[in-house]
Amino acid sequence: AHFNRIEEVEKNINAFITLNKEEALKTAEKVDEKIKNGEQIGLLAGLPIGVKDNIVTKDLRTTCGSKMLENFIPPYDATVVTRIKEADGIIMGKTNMDEFAMGSSTETSYFGPTKNPIDTERVPGGSSGGSAAAVKSGEVALALGTDTGGSIRQPASYCDVVGIKPSYGIVSRYGAVSMANTLDQVGVFGRDVRDAVFMLSAITGYDKKDSTSFNNPEGTIIFGSFPEEIDYKDYLKGMKIGLPREFTYEGMDPRINEEITKSIKMFESLGAEIEEISLPHIEYGLAAYYIISTSEISSNLARFDGVKYGYRAKEYNTLDELYINSRTEAFGEEVKRRIMLGTYSLSRGYADDHYKKALKVRTLIKNDFDKAFSKYDIILSPTCPVLPFKLGEKVNDPLAMYMGDLFTVPVNLAGLCSMSIPCGYVEGLPVGLQIIGNRLKEANIIKAGLGFE
Ligand code: GLN
Numbered sequence: 001a002h003f004n005r006i007e008e009v010e011k012n013i014n015a016f017i018t019l020n021k022e023e024a025l026k027t028a029e030k031v032d033e034k035i036k037n038g039e040q041i042g043l044l045a046g047l048p049i050g051v052k053d054n055i056v057t058k059d060l061r062t063t064c065g066s067k068m069l070e071n072f073i074p075p076y077d078a079t080v081v082t083r084i085k086e087a088d089g090i091i092m093g094k095t096n097m098d099e100f101a102m103g104s105s106t107e108t109s110y111f112g113p114t115k116n117p118i119d120t121e122r123v124p125g126g127s128s129g130g131s132a133a134a135v136k137s138g139e140v141a142l143a144l145g146t147d148t149g150g151s152i153r154q155p156a157s158y159c160d161v162v163g164i165k166p167s168y169g170i171v172s173r174y175g176a177v178s179m180a181n182t183l184d185q186v187g188v189f190g191r192d193v194r195d196a197v198f199m200l201s202a203i204t205g206y207d208k209k210d211s212t213s214f215n216n217p218e219g220t221i222i223f224g225s226f227p228e229e230i231d232y233k234d235y236l237k238g239m240k241i242g243l244p245r246e247f248t249y250e251g252m253d254p255r256i257n258e259e260i261t262k263s264i265k266m267f268e269s270l271g272a273e274i275e276e277i278s279l280p281h282i283e284y285g286l287a288a289y290y291i292i293s294t295s296e297i298s299s300n301l302a303r304f305d306g307v308k309y310g311y312r313a314k315e316y317n318t319l320d321e322l323y324i325n326s327r328t329e330a331f332g333e334e335v336k337r338r339i340m341l342g343t344y345s346l347s348r349g350y351a352d353d354h355y356k357k358a359l360k361v362r363t364l365i366k367n368d369f370d371k372a373f374s375k376y377d378i379i380l381s382p383t384c385p386v387l388p389f390k391l392g393e394k395v396n397d398p399l400a401m402y403m404g405d406l407f408t409v410p411v412n413l414a415g416l417c418s419m420s421i422p423c424g425y426v427e428g429l430p431v432g433l434q435i436i437g438n439r440l441k442e443a444n445i446i447k448a449g450l451g452f453e
Helices: 001-015 021-036 079-086 129-136 153-159 193-203 232-234 254-269 280-301 319-329 333-345 356-372 398-403 411-414 442-452
Strands: 016-017 048-052 092-094 142-147 162-164 185-190 240-244 273-277 378-382 417-424 427-438
Touching: 001 016, 001 092, 016 129, 021 092, 048 079, 048 129, 048 162, 079 092, 079 193, 092 129, 129 153, 129 185, 142 162, 142 193, 153 162, 153 319, 153 417, 162 193, 162 442, 185 193, 185 273, 193 417, 193 442, 232 442, 240 254, 254 273, 254 378, 254 417, 254 427, 254 442, 280 333, 280 356, 280 398, 280 411, 333 356, 356 378, 378 442, 398 427, 417 442, 427 442
Parallel strands: 048 092, 048 142, 240 273, 240 378
Antiparallel strands: 016 092, 142 185, 162 185, 162 417, 378 427, 417 427
């Protein structure tokens, strides 16, 4: 049924780069067999799942939305993929994304943009736009994304679904292609909080193959610990919520603030204690993010040299020319822009002024959050300062595109967990509420989300 749905909507949405029909149907049959034989089935048994195309899948093409990896077939599975398979989940295919996860609209994909299922003239957000759109349009029930500076939460907001970016270290990144590895996290999309938590519980937990993985049971989400019988509204009574006064700016759409204000009133009416707070260094978050992330990008993407795997230029005379021509021909504009920015920030004479200063700002931002979370359970903000915009509107204006990440990047800089949850509409376009929690305090954002929903 889901493949029929995909056939029906894909020409308008383009959420997938590669479909996995044959294997998916085989897995489905195996699950049916298990049920027939009375065998135990896994947590995700029979559920159709989309996997962002920067998460490697054995024998299934993984492109990162780039010409560089147009024909790359990985020889192994990412740990999160192994966990889906072990839980009897069904991988329907690989979802579209901004090239190497750089972008906020899924327009930098080599495979063409994904359209927003709510209004196909608009972007679905990015970089995990394919995953968000696939969930919204009913092509899959659940999906995986990655979030380095908002790439799960922002498309979740634009496509009117729930997206969770977990705390740094609780989901294995073994097999997730690095963009900026001190910021990257794998996370989930679902149609509601319960679905998203269900998916998250299947993929969290320690992995010895990822050196940044937390070996701490607190970093494991157990679905059963959020039973359906509980009325989570009760949990909101007395919950302490901080509203950072810095999470706004001049160019922000005031109609988004109206919807957010209504949501905050709802929390208040359910008994939450709400106070305005200050995160004084947040205003430098975006600048610090774009220095740190591009620095890590320039280093991580050095591996795509046309030699070991990926695209290789046809014409070259020297080894240097092989590198240069392969990278020139196979990387898109945004990827090149970021490699150059990062190389500049890291170069001798500039690293102290740019890269190292950005790291110090990052610590100040983390300290701001630590202070806030010593008093508050969660922090609320809009997920995005603007509504889903028209395709093509910002693609030639990188700074305008970067501004859209204002409220999401501080979370990654501080390694926190955060959820975007639908909270209202402006002229039919969805608005997302961001619920931020402290590191490893997923339980707080989940309970707040369940109570709000
Ligand atoms: N939009 C942000 C960027 O372009 C975030 C990307 C991401 O989280 N992968 O860097």
